[in-house]
Amino acid sequence: MTDGNIVGSIDVAEIALTLFFLFFIGLIFWLRREDRREGYPLEDEMTGMIEGIGGPLQDAEPKRFRLPFDRGIKLAPDLNDRDPVDIAAERLEPFGGSPYVPTGNPLVDGIGPAAYADRAKYPDLDAHGHVRIVPMAADDNLEAVSMIIPELSNDPRGMNVIAADGKVAGKVVDLWVDRAEAIVRYLAVDTGTKTVLAPLAMARIWGGKVYLDAINAADYDGVPAVAGAAEITRYEEERIVAYFGGGYLYANRDRQEPCV
Numbered sequence: 001m002t003d004g005n006i007v008g009s010i011d012v013a014e015i016a017l018t019l020f021f022l023f024f025i026g027l028i029f030w031l032r033r034e035d036r037r038e039g040y041p042l043e044d045e046m047t048g049m050i051e052g053i054g055g056p057l058q059d060a061e062p063k064r065f066r067l068p069f070d071r072g073i074k075l076a077p078d079l080n081d082r083d084p085v086d087i088a089a090e091r092l093e094p095f096g097g098s099p100y101v102p103t104g105n106p107l108v109d110g111i112g113p114a115a116y117a118d119r120a121k122y123p124d125l126d127a128h129g130h131v132r133i134v135p136m137a138a139d140d141n142l143e144a145v146s147m148i149i150p151e152l153s154n155d156p157r158g159m160n161v162i163a164a165d166g167k168v169a170g171k172v173v174d175l176w177v178d179r180a181e182a183i184v185r186y187l188a189v190d191t192g193t194k195t196v197l198a199p200l201a202m203a204r205i206w207g208g209k210v211y212l213d214a215i216n217a218a219d220y221d222g223v224p225a226v227a228g229a230a231e232i233t234r235y236e237e238e239r240i241v242a243y244f245g246g247g248y249l250y251a252n253r254d255r256q257e258p259c260v
Contacts (some may be wrong), residue, residue, distance in 0.1 A: 033060035037076040045096045070131045071122070087111065106250035107243050108220060114246025119234040126180040131231045133185050136175045138230040154205045161189050161198070161210045164251050167217035170196075172210055176232065186232075186240075187212075189220065196223035197232070197240055215247035 036059065042051045051143055051254040065074040088109040089100040102109035122134045156172045172187035176197060187210065188199040198220075203212040224239040226232050232240075249255050 003095050036060060040077055064222045069125060089092055107246045113249050114242050116238040116242035119238045121233050121235050123231045123233050131234055133176055133178050134230055135188060156187060156205050159208060159210050161212055163215060163217035164213040165216040169217040169220045191220045193221055196220055197226060199241055199244055202244055214244040215251045219247065219251065
C-alpha cells in the first residue's frame, strides 16, 4: 500500500542543498586553480625566493595554447618562462612593501610607469598573417586604400616635435600605421642623429607642430631602437611605450615630487 509520496521518506530539498554546497566548494577550488596561470608561483617580498605553489588543490595542470601561424605552443602556467628579477632598482627602505627606485636611467630601468613586459620577439600579425604595423613609406598601397590622412586632418609629416622641455626634439619623417585597425600608431622622428618611433597616442598636433611632453629633447636619442626597417616586434613596442610612459614621472625632477 502506498501513501502517495513519490520519493517516500527521502528529503529531496536537503539532498539538493548538499549537492549545491559540494558543487560550490568544488567551483571555488577550480577558480583558485585557474587564476594561478599568470604570475605564479609568487616570490618572497624581501628575499626574492620562489614560494611554494600550494599543493594539488591550488595548482592547475598547465594548459596548452597553440599559437597562430605556426608560432608553437604556449603553456600556462610555464614555470620555465618567468620574467627576470634582476631589475636595475633598489628598495627605498629596508622593509617589506617599500617602493623600488631606479638605480640608473629611470626610463629604461623598468620601474613604475617605465615597466615593461617581456613580450614576443616577433611582430604583431593580422588575421591573414601579415605584419600589422608598418611604415607608410614602405607600403605604396596604404595611401591608395584606407591609410590616407583625411583632408580635414593635419598631416604631421614634416612637422617639428616639441619635447617636454620646450625644445625641438626632431622632425616627423614618416608614420607607422596599423593596417588592421586603419589608424596611425607611431611617429617616426628624425632627431638628427637617428630615427626613433614615438607613440602618436601621447602626442598632440597643434599649430603646425607636434607636442609630445612625455620626455625631454635630449632623451629622444635614447629611445629603444627598432631592429627591422619595415616592422616592429611586440617586445620593441613594449619598450618604446614604456620609455615614453616613464617620462611622465622621471623626465623632470618636478614630476617626482608630491602634488600637495
